[in-house]
Amino acid sequence: MSGKVIITCAITGGIHTPTMSPHLPITPQEIATSAIEAAEAGAAIIHLHARDPETGRPRQDPDLFMQFLPRIKQSTDAVLNLTTGGGLGMTLDERLAPAHRAKPEVTSLNMGSMNFSVAQLARKFTEWKFDWEKSYVENSWSTIYPNSFDMIERIMVEVGQAYGTRFEFECYDLGHLYNLKQFVDRGLVEPPFFIQGVFGIAGGMGAELDNLMFFKQTADRLFGSDYRLSSFGIGKAQMGFLTMTALMGGNVRVGLEDSLYIGRGKLAKSNAEQVTKIRRIIEELGMEIATPAEAREVLGLKGGDKVGF
Template sequence: MSTNKVIITCAITGGVHTPTMSAALPVTPAEIAQASIDAAHAGAAIIHLHARRPENGAPTGDPDVFAQFLPIIKQATDAVINLTTGGSPAMRVAERLAAARRFQPEMCSLNMGSMNFAFFPAARRITQWKHDWEEGHVTGSDDNVFRNSFRDIAHILETLGGAGVKFEHECYDVGHLYNLAHFLDRGLVRPPFFVQLVFGILGGIGADPDNLLFMKQTADRLFGKDTYQWSVLAAGRQQMPFVTQAALLGGNVRVGLEDSLFIERGRLAASNAEQVVKIRRILAELGLEPATPAEARAMLGLKGGDRVGF
């Protein structure tokens, strides 16, 4: 699907980075709400959300924590709210799915395959941790297997699909595209659908320009060019270069502190909104415009913010 409009997704906090890594990382419900509102006002049409324990910033799937910020964001913005079903690699599927089942948002993320998911090299840069849980969370990721079996994926699609939830299908490698094609053939995924191509995670496909072209060409071959919208995210220093390349190729983009803590080489981002402002400026230089939330809903065939459970 070709359009001059580019959907900007902002992933606010994630479940990988820790409070020690950046003071700008939102942790409390109030911080997550404000960061989301600021990102939406800066131009993000979709806000992708995880939750954290307010007392120490550890990832949590507790719906009661999500309930402390979802209504605030909805009241203050028209942005599409996209809840994680990934949570963190350490969570069981039931925990990852709990908030989405309760709140039935317009969108959820959905990881399209099992993989090694590691970020332990980040520990080399840190000598003192703010909270006890952080060091083990990071260094122990060399043993992470992020489970997303065919049964798990089918369960999530069947559980949420009946409520009209659509998905940000996160594909970390070429095989994940074939997994998505399998579920398309089974009728559990229906056009228009949204494919998020993910680059630069240790355990997934690398952030090389040739890989971006290959992933997009593979998706076109499997799905047909007019059945889906696609977007790109890249981890760490590759974030802005890679999403810019995606925009040049007709794709949508994702930024946010979940994916990178930096705004430029050697400088931490002050906020999620700063990253949104930067990619919006780049898009303008390329002659592209950010999609509004209403335009994003139309492009993705979403049910609308009036049909969610919060």
């Protein structure tokens, strides 16, 4: 894997709303098509949320996930990574329901409770396609995104130990690395650890390259050779952060969950467009992208034949 970079693509997420971009995948059909296109463009891992097909509101209904998971699996060899974060305001049982149904190779796992606000996005719009959007976005200013130690432990036991699922450890702050270290020391998770640094969300680490470097130095100190670094920057920080992460020997994540744009003021027309752009940057820097098989090997995954869909 020397010089090879794993590209993750986060297809739709649970933050952006239909008003913000006409290209955001909403229906199971749109999510499946966008995921397949991203895989064909070079994404080895596809990170997935679901939405109400009528309104676009984030939903963790396992039946919705099962409308696109089998199709993506049949059409690509990509690793399918399911969210356990879900959407703002969901209970942990709601957040875990798709993972219990699908028993995937990978799920996300947020490593700490935090202020998590996207309320600033509401100021950009005066008209909304759906009634739920404005309040959903604005209410993030007054809520806390809960990921307590007992919630994290439940996910590790009920999903990781029960199904052989591994995790994309989403770390929005430096302290989240130390949270993970507690569970590593207790033996609840085993290496290699796929650590995703998240930069630029209001309430987390700022999207500054100095923060990325210190984040990596801290992870190096805590986990040594037992982890694989990945990162992404929110919004306009996206491509710069990914380029720096690749130059530091890490892996990258793109997708309309993280940024709706492909350039300054220009909406991305698809997830594949973002994958294509970061792939071009990576290859022009003299590196190669990893295949799904190579990603499975380096992350120690159980394989696509051992999932529940």
